[in-house]
Amino acid sequence: MSALSSLPAPAITVFERMSALAREHGAINLGQGFPDMDEPAEVVEAAVRALRGKSNQYPPMRGLPELRAAISAWYAREQGLAVAPEEIVVTSGGTEALAASLFALVRPGDEVILVQPLYDAYLPLVERAGGTARLIDLAPPDWALSLEALEAAITPRTRLLLLNTPNNPTGTLIDHATLAAIGALAERHDFFVLCDEVWEAMIFGGRHHVSPLAIPVLRQRAIKIGSAGKIFSMTGWKLGWTVSAPPLAAAIAGTHQFLTFTTPTPLQWAVAEGLELPSAWFVDHRARYEAARDRLTGALEAGGFHVLPMQGSWFVTVDLAASGLPPDDEAVAERLVREAGVASVPVSAFYARDAQRGYLRLCFAKRAETLDQAAERLMQFRRKF
16 A cells, blocks of 8 residues: 555545535525625725734744734623733644643643544544544534533543533533533542634624633633634634643643644734723624624515524524425435525534534625525425425
């Protein structure tokens, strides 16, 4: 066997596959989570000024001091969370933050508890770190985390629990009481909590984000992941960060330096400036997406679709069976692209095993005319059944 023939087959994510199908068929892409709204001019202009007037050379490995100070101040103002700049490591996106954290904490033979449905990078990163995943499921329609199932998954080899709140794809939140109960389990069984919180600035209906770092018993054993790309709706910037107690931050920085080492300097300056915008700016920015959610949800429900409640992110979930459609979400997603010209993502793709079928994820971070056209196409498709 040659070295080339022994290479693993390339894995194509469902997001890439559905986006490719959308391009092939000229479909409206409500599958991959990226906005087509106007981008924040204030932050873009800050990046332009930084390119022209500030350094384009390597920043400090942990991130510009000005950016880490801005992140610290933003969390204090927006979430009442006391975070010191030395607890922050700036990374090249949320996925690199996940990788740096997992590679820092997980050792060969360790077990990591993952909650399905899950972001598709979680399991491969755990396995690359040498860990073994133990999977527990959220159950529709409320997608609540079962503390009983969590406790049953804990073993003497449990090293870490990976959470996602607000959750992608379900849009649900983990509340304070549940996080406090998780904190008690983490203290009793001595494991870490890694929390993917990249959607923390996209929570609707007056609800508030709660981080594990707000739970006293988790303050020294939790890692928070944030994303400027999600906060400012510019996913291509790929600028994220971790927040954790100093010993954890040092361990994460140690792996980050051998992954990407640093993140583009002008973008760091721009995000630092963006985070200093007044709270009213973030309220208005979020309101655009809440209006888009309501527009798509209202049109779908008027057309006979059953849309599950959600509290955060850019996604809504459609219950196929309750909408009078076949429950095979993967097959329906394929047909929607080819027959209706709308790309979605089957929620079953967010499972590593024993997938929950019958649900589609749709991204509403689109212009009003895009959503209206997509909703009309979806309603025409439903009339076939």
